[in-house]
Amino acid sequence: MSEFTRPFTKAEMDAIRREAGAENGVARKFWDKLRRVGGKIPFAEDLVAAFYCAVDPTTPKRVKVILMGAIAYFILPTDAVSDFLPLIGFADDAAVLATAIAQVAGSITDEHRARAKKTLDGSE
Secondary structure, three states, X not given: OOOOOOOOOHHHHHHHHHHHHHHHHHHHHHHHHHHHHHHHOOOXXXXXXXXXXXXOOOOOHHHHHHHHHHXXXXXXXXXXXXXXXXXXXXXXXXXXXXXXXXXXXXXXXXHHHHHHHHHHHOOO
């Protein structure tokens, strides 16, 4: 029987459910925080494009892990530099995102960037 036609085992289904639940939790927290602070951060479009790349089913797992790590850092309520500090509050978030994007160069497509722009413009 081909790997693609056999039924999933209980362990495989449990792992899929856990991963989907975790991704949905990150997505909810991401959009909540972006709504609160999106107008204050100059890297919002890069952040949203990274999010769309991370949730794209065609994105390689290694890329997803790197980008989700940067996104998770963004949504953390406490991080290295408090987000409430004027001017420098999101500097660490920007640095983590820039590092992640550099690591996955080329994986964030023009389609991810266009969708991010539409989302931030309010047309999606």
